[in-house]
Amino acid sequence: MTKVNPQFAKKMSQVESALDVRYCFGCSACVAECPAALRFKEFNPREIVISTLLGVAENLIEADSVIWQCATCYKCYERCPQNVHPVDVITALKNISFAAGNAPEGVSSLHKAVLENGSIIAPSEAIQKRRAKLGLPAFSHATLHVPEASGKGGE
Amino acid sequence: MAEDAYLLFLGCMIPLRHPQIELAARKSMENLGVSLRESSEFTCCPEPWNMKASSLEKWLLIAARNLAVAEKEGSQLLTLCNGCFSTLTEASHLLAQNKGGIKEKVVKDLSSMGFSYSGKTSVHHVAQVLCGMEEKRVLASAKKELGGLKVALHHGCHLLRPSEILGFDDPFEPRLLEEFVRRLGAEPVAYRGYTDCCGRATLNRDASLEMAEQKLSAMEKEDADCVVVACPACFEQFDLGQVEISRRLGKNHQLPVIHICQLLALAQGEPPESLGLERHKIAIKPLLAKIGE
Numbered sequence: 117m118t119k120v121n122p123q124f125a126k127k128m129s130q131v132e133s134a135l136d137v138r139y140c141f142g143c144s145a146c147v148a149e150c151p152a153a154l155r156f157k158e159f160n161p162r163e164i165v166i167s168t169l170l171g172v173a174e175n176l177i178e179a180d181s182v183i184w185q186c187a188t189c190y191k192c193y194e195r196c197p198q199n200v201h202p203v204d205v206i207t208a209l210k211n212i213s214f215a216a217g218n219a220p221e222g223v224s225s226l227h228k229a230v231l232e233n234g235s236i237i238a239p240s241e242a243i244q245k246r247r248a249k250l251g252l253p254a255f256s257h258a259t260l261h262v263p264e265a266s267g268k269g270g271e
Numbered sequence: 272m273a274e275d276a277y278l279l280f281l282g283c284m285i286p287l288r289h290p291q292i293e294l295a296a297r298k299s300m301e302n303l304g305v306s307l308r309e310s311s312e313f314t315c316c317p318e319p320w321n322m323k324a325s326s327l328e329k330w331l332l333i334a335a336r337n338l339a340v341a342e343k344e345g346s347q348l349l350t351l352c353n354g355c356f357s358t359l360t361e362a363s364h365l366l367a368q369n370k371g372g373i374k375e376k377v378v379k380d381l382s383s384m385g386f387s388y389s390g391k392t393s394v395h396h397v398a399q400v401l402c403g404m405e406e407k408r409v410l411a412s413a414k415k416e417l418g419g420l421k422v423a424l425h426h427g428c429h430l431l432r433p434s435e436i437l438g439f440d441d442p443f444e445p446r447l448l449e450e451f452v453r454r455l456g457a458e459p460v461a462y463r464g465y466t467d468c469c470g471r472a473t474l475n476r477d478a479s480l481e482m483a484e485q486k487l488s489a490m491e492k493e494d495a496d497c498v499v500v501a502c503p504a505c506f507e508q509f510d511l512g513q514v515e516i517s518r519r520l521g522k523n524h525q526l527p528v529i530h531i532c533q534l535l536a537l538a539q540g541e542p543p544e545s546l547g548l549e550r551h552k553i554a555i556k557p558l559l560a561k562i563g564e
Binding site: 214223224238253 | 283284286287288291293297309311312313314317318319320321322323324325327329332333336380383384428429431433442467468470471472473475478479481482550
């Protein structure tokens with residue numbers, strides 16, 4: 117049986133003030149042009165928003181959740197007549213999923229790369245050579261020192 | 272003129288994977304008399320799909336740090352990438368909005384990192400700068416007519432949406448870049464799914480490539496000579512993507528892909544062989560032949 121968690125919607129506000137989620141009246145404007153909904157029958161932004169609101173969204177934050185198929189095209193953001201911003205709800209769910217250790221490997225490794233190297237791409241010798249050949253200066257990012265305590269709200 | 276000076280925010284993908292786009296941007300901006308400065312203090316913007324998906328707080332803090340670097344330099348930012356543009360613009364917006372006192376929290380964290388933030392930095396995508404420029408100035412720099420080159424514009428989602436925050440153009444019926452390429456003597460073609468996503472951020476690679484393939488087919492149906500993008504992620508999705516589409520989906524396309532700054536550099540008469548275009552996976556030659564190179 118599906119477990120209902122009445123507190124689930126509150127989890128959302130920890131990562132984002134996603135209170136607007138309550139204004140969803142289920143019209144499906146977000147679904148019509150959603151490229152992920154078109155390709156994955158289990159991906160439906162309207163259902164994701166309503167499940168979140170009703171507190172039956174635990175499956176959405178588990179490993180291999182369908183939320184990771186969102187293309188972040190923001191069409192639902194533009195089309196929603198109620199300013200629910202389904203894409204922001206999905207991003208908030210992704211944050212919760214990541215904090216629970218359920219995000220796809222690629223997301224975790226990118227997160228780590230940004231914090232450790234300040235970059236999503238390591239500057240290789242080959243690329244510096246290519247830059248030099250094009251007459252471009254050598255390139256590197258600054259080192260990041262993100263305070264340990266930061267980001268606690270969402271984790 | 273002060274408004275023609277920018278601090279160049281390169282991000283990750285352009286300088287470290289597609290430096291030919293950076294080269295074209297530097298040359299074309301110089302030709303227009305726009306001056307660019309650099310900073311070695313920037314990091315990844317950070318990336319607005321997976322970094323934002325993993326931690327909105329860290330994403331915002333790192334973006335704010337980059338904005339603080341620009342503030343210290345006293346300069347407005349210029350980005351060549353939709354990802355950098357949307358991250359930095361949206362972060363400024365969230366900080367200005369200051370819901371739930373988020374700004375104070377970020378300012379405090381930044382100060383422990385040695386930065387101060389007041390919110391003075393403005394963020395500009397190169398497409399905005401180009402579209403906002405006087406026509407005669409653009410024409411004065413463009414030595415070469417593009418001879419009706421049929422251009423399939425792909426703006427990329429994060430240049431257009433969310434429009435209330437990014438404020439570039441209409442999110443579904445954009446007009447500005449169209450006008451800009453017309454000024455250069457190219458012809459923008461309308462095609463099915465015009466403002467659809469390239470599919471880059473979708474996790475399932477087959478679905479992601481299908482999204483790009485659908486757009487490429489629609490562009491070819493309208494006899495486009497090339498795809499013109501404003502973002503290195505869209506660039507990779509369409510350029511390298513065509514190789515993957517052929518391999519994984521068995522559909523063959525050979526549509527050259529270039530960044531808007533590369534189109535501009537060509538229109539300004541920069542010799543194609545000096546622009547590093549041979550690194551593109553889909554050969555640029557047919558496009559060059561169309562413009563008499």
